[in-house]
Amino acid sequence: MERDEAISTKRIQRGTPVAYRGQDTDRDILNPASQPALLFHGHPGRITDPTLQHVQVDWVGLEDEPASFAVGFCPTTVDGGWAGPTVPGLAEISEDGFRVRKHRIESGQLGRLEHRQGTHLQSLEAEPAPGRDRRPEHAPHRSALVPQADR
Template identity: 75%
Template sequence: MAQHRQCVAHQWRCRTFKTRAGHGESAGRNYGRVSNAQRFADDRQHDFARWCVHQAWERAGLVRSSWFRDRLAEMDAGYRAHPHFIASTHARNRIDADPQIRLMVVGGDTDDMGGDEAIATRRVRQGVPVAYRGRDTDRDILNPQRQPPMLFHGHPGRITSPAMQHILVDWVGLEDEPASFAVGYCPHTIDGGWAGPVVPALAEISEDEYLLRKQRIDKGERPIP
C-alpha cells in the first residue's frame, strides 16, 4: 500500500502550558495565529517557540512517548537541544519505532485515489498550484460555519512554504484555517533520511485546472464533479 504520513505542526489556539520559573509571563498564555514572530522581543520569541513545540508535539501524539516528554521538560528548563535532534534522523527513527506514538495515515492507499498524480519532490516550490489527494476531511477546520466546510479530495491550493519536512499549502477558502497555516505535508523518506521522489498527499495541477476548481468551490460545489 502506498501509504503516507502527514507531518503535523499546529500553531493555533489550544490549551496552554506552564513554563519554568523565569518564564512566568508565558504561563497560561494562549497564542492565536502569529504572522511575524520576528517582531517579538528575544525572550518572547523563545517563549513562543516553546509554545509551538508543545502544541505540535501534543497534537501529533509525540508526548505519548516518555523520551519525547523528557525532551520537552529539558527544553522548558532551558537545556540545549538533545544531540538526537541535531542529528535529526535519530529522532525520526524513534517516531517510527516507538509503539506509544500513533502514526497518522492520510488518504489511506494513494494508489486508489485516481486522477491526480503525486507531485515530484523536485517540483515543490512556493506558488505552485496543487491539489489535495487525500479523502475529504474537516479535521483541521476550526470554524464550523466555514465555506467550504472541509478540505475536499481534489481541493486546489498553492504552496506557501516549500520546506521539505513540512510543506504548507493555502487551500482555497481555507486560508485562515489550520488546514492551511499549520498542517504540513512531506515526502516519504528513503535510506539515510533523504526525501523520497514524491509528496504523496499533493498533486501538481495546471493554472487552468486550479482556476476551474476554485470557481467550483466559490459556487459551493465540490472541486471535482
C-alpha cells in the same frame, strides 16, 4: 482530465498550484462557518512554504484555518531517511485546473458525484458527469458529502 498524481519533490516551490490527495477531513478546520467545511480529495490550493519537511498549502476557502497555516505535507522517505521523489499528499495541477476547481468551490459546485462506501462523494479530481455537476438542492451548502439513495 487524468487522475491527480503525487507531485515530484523537484517541483515543490512557493506559488505552485496543487490539489489535496488525501481522505476528506474536517480535522484542521475550526470555524464551522468555513466554506467549504472540509478539506476534500481534489481540493485546490497553492504552496506557501516549500520546506520539504513541512510543505504548507493555502487551501481555497480555508485560508484562515489551521489546515492552511499549520498542517504540512512531507515527501516519502528512502533509505537513510532522505526525502523521496514525491509528496504523496499533494498533486501538482495546472493554472487552468486550479481556476476551474477554485470556481467550483466559490460557486458551490464541488464537482462530480462519486459513489464511495454507500455515500456519494463530490470530487474535484475529474470533470463533472453530465447532469451531475451541481449538488442536490436538499444538500447542505457547499458540503463535500452528499448522502443520496443508491441508484
